[in-house]
Amino acid sequence: KNEVEQSPQNLTAQEGEFITINCSYSVGISALHWLQQHPGGGIVSLFMLSSGKKKHGRLIATINIQEKHSSLHITASHPRDSAVYICAVRGETSGSRLTFGEGTQLTVNP
């Protein structure tokens, strides 16, 4: 079993829909990251969380440390949101080392 599990693996939505991507992890962490990767490979860090909830524009990320679970929400989705979304965790004693989920391929159709 992977230390970081994401669901779903693939997600297709219509423009305007509310989207949720889930991440569960099995180790103690110091922080959890949500990353976005577009075709071509570049990775952008969306959020870094150690507790609670963060919001940036149409993106919202939440984390429940007790349940070892995090969610990424996209409100009013848009075709430009189409990308791979990756959950990554930093262990309690692992410096900057990240362990990644397999990613969720999101496609938003107009």
Add this chain to the structure above:
Amino acid sequence: KAGVTQTPRYLIKTRGQQVTLSCSPISGHRSVSWYQQTPGQGLQFLFEYFSETQRNKGNFPGRFSGRQFSNSRSEMNVSTLELGDSALYLCASTRGGQGYNEQFFGPGTRLTVL
């Protein structure tokens, strides 16, 4: 402020050769981490350097090595290339030190081994 830069962006090598990839972190960042991304294994941690010292190492063979210079620029080297080393190699920089630092990723170097 300039972002993380990686050179070269694309590289084609043949089996048995060696390769050196370079990463320049954001100015003021002292920590550089390297990751390998393949379709089969996804993203995997290679190693992390902080103030010229290797602080953490992933589960890769000794053919993979790295170093960091006094200006925080980092290089990674892969010797005796194998077909399975074909991948996107990403580096990420953070300020380092105490606290939960956000990682900033470079555009990656796409290595193809023939």
